[in-house]
Amino acid sequence: MTRPPDPVRSRAVLVGTAEYADDALLPDVPAVRNNIRDLQRLLTDGRPAAFSAEFTRTLLDPATPRDLGLPLLEAARQAEDVFLVYYAGHGLIGHERRELYLGLSKSVTDAPSFTAFPFQGIREAFLATPARNRVLILDCCFSGRAITGGLSGTFEPLIDQMEIAGTYTLTSAPANEPARFQDGERHTAFTGELLLTLRDGIPSTASSEVTLGGLFRHLKRVLPAKGLPEPQHCGTDTAEFLVLSRPPLRRRRGPIAEADVSGPPDSREGLLARWDLGRRRGEEGRTGEAIRLLNEVVPDLTRTFGPDDPATLVGRISLAYWTGRQGDPDEALRLSTAAVSDMTRVLGPDHRATLVGQSQLAHWVGESGKHQEALNLSTSVVTDLTRVLGPDDRETLIGRARLARWTGEATDPAAAARLTRELVPDLSRVLGAEDRETFTGRLNLAHWTGRAGGRKPAVRLLTDLVPDLSWALGPDDRHTLLGRSRLAHWSGAAGHRRRALSLFVSAVPDLERVLGPDDRETLLARSQLAHWTGETGEPAEAVRIFGLLVGDLAWVLGPEDRATLVSRARLAHWTGVAGDVGAAVRQFHAVLPDLGRVLGPEAPETVENRVLLSFWRGKADRRLKKQIFHGAGPRKDPP
Secondary structure (H helix, E strand, C coil): CCECCCCCCCEEEEEECCCCCCCCCCCCCCHHHHHHHHHHHHHHCECCECCCHHHEEEEECCCCHHHHHHHHHHHHHHCCCEEEEEEECCEEECCCCCCEEECCCCCCCCCHHHHCEEHHHHHHHHHHCCCCEEEEEEECCCCCEEECCEEECCCCCCHHHHCCCCEEEEECCCCCCCEECCCCCCCCHHHHHHHHHHHHCCCCCCCCCEEHHHHHHHHHHHHHHCCCCCCEEEECCCHHHEEEECCCCCCCCCCCCCCCCCCCCCCHHHHHHHHHHHHHHHHCCCHHHHHHHHHHHHHHHHHHHCCCCHHHHHHHHHHHHHHHHCCCHHHHHHHHHHHHHHHHHHHCCCCHHHHHHHHHHHHHHHHCCCHHHHHHHHHHHHHHHHHHHCCCCHHHHHHHHHHHHHHHHHCCHHHHHHHHHHHHHHHHHHHCCCCHHHHHHHHHHHHHHHHCCCHHHHHHHHHHHHHHHHHHHCCCCHHHHHHHHHHHHHHHHCCCHHHHHHHHHHHHHHHHHHCCCCCHHHHHHHHHHHHHHHHCCCHHHHHHHHHHHHHHHHHHCCCCCHHHHHHHHHHHHHHHHCCCHHHHHHHHHHHHHHHHHHHCCCCHHHHHHHHHHHHHHHHHHHHCHHHHHHCCCCCCCCC
16 A cells, blocks of 8 residues: 655655844744755655655755745746655744734734745645645744744644645644744754654664655654654545655664564454564574574464565575575575575566566576676576666665676686676665665775776775765765775775785774674674785784684685685795794695685686795795604614
């Protein structure tokens, strides 16, 4: 029953009055500027956006009723699907009939009918529009005077004035309470919570969409709990089911409650909520808990709805995904192969869930070491995603990112850098500049730029990216930590050894604290820390760190993981630099067969370490000549 607006056939007018030039009784409300800008961004960003940026108009500090009324009426007449009006600022009350007026920058408290915009004008615009649904959101109080710390007053209830079919009205306060704002806050109180909900989603709900009705119920629950006025609403027909946003990832704003569902846990709603909770735990970085929850719910889905129910199939592919993210790509590949086969049979090859599953299957094929096969599969999947879902669908964009990766891993890092460079603007345009997939694209662009030989450009890209990650996602977000680690790596590769060491010295404790000591990224950063410790003149310390690390890598990632094998080779090298050339040669001889077997005889790591073995063999043959030819055991002097 929920539906998003049709962006092409919908119009939005966002009005805010922050400055009041002609009346000292109407204090300025600077936060209104941010209200308008941030709401415009949230309504026009998304997957897809609820409203088109082209057809969303912002009016900041209109001076006269004409300045607001004419653009409002023009947009009303153009809207065919949804017509949304938002206002933030001072509310004024007419002296005689007590009707509502919206404050403008030149409004005067004593003369609202001459200097402010009458609420009747909005009602007339709503009557004039052919739009199927009309939405009004008001963040103001309704009084003829202002007091310190808020916008205050009383007014006759306006809900009765808006009983127009297909209309949904949401207000920041009851009739007899003021709206609230505080100096120095980014947003007014009501709009601030509204924006957080549109951006981050509604906690404790199985739905990934924010509807008008869900938004009101959430605001009604959280605003009074913070000592703020209780919002009011009135909706007719099905307007409350309009979807205003689809948050790409709910950011944590304190403890996340368990799923809040009605009915028994084995009802369809309860099972879907349990699945959604598992998915959210994975997106929060708690992959172990996600796997536990999904392992519990998938058998229940199968038993209750049957193995061929779409919910069961989606649950299976979700379990496969988080299993791989936890560090078991082979099991993820096995689970994905079986799930995609059943999805294709039951849902068809062009069903969205099937295409998403095929994209994930290609990814896990690559993660299991079959890069060329992953490239072939990804090429086919991206073609299907584009054809069925469209070029701007989120899953199509993710598929293109995977295609770029396997292009680089299988054949051509320069081509991967080119594909990623073409992708990043599309990610930003469709999903938003601060979407996680956009940030991931920028991380990948720096990676492939460096892999293609552009080490200094990679450093520049990451130097620009890390502050964006820190401010948008927070200093402890996984993306931010990965950005710092990547910046350290390419700084060293570009010749800035001491900077690389300094960055890794600070990054590793944060990775261990936030992601955990056994997270792959933490282990990789420890390996880099050891390497740059040696490169800056402390080979013995590098040997010590690598000696502790290699056992952890083999235990967590497996003895044949690329990181384990490369770290064993680095341990051999720094053992030689530290002076024990014999041990270095023995270690190289032990690891090279494994490198050739697992990564391939012509893999860069295998070739590089064959060269290093030759180098250390030459040194060992000279330094240990007597030991080599006469042995290391006790010797008697010749007679």
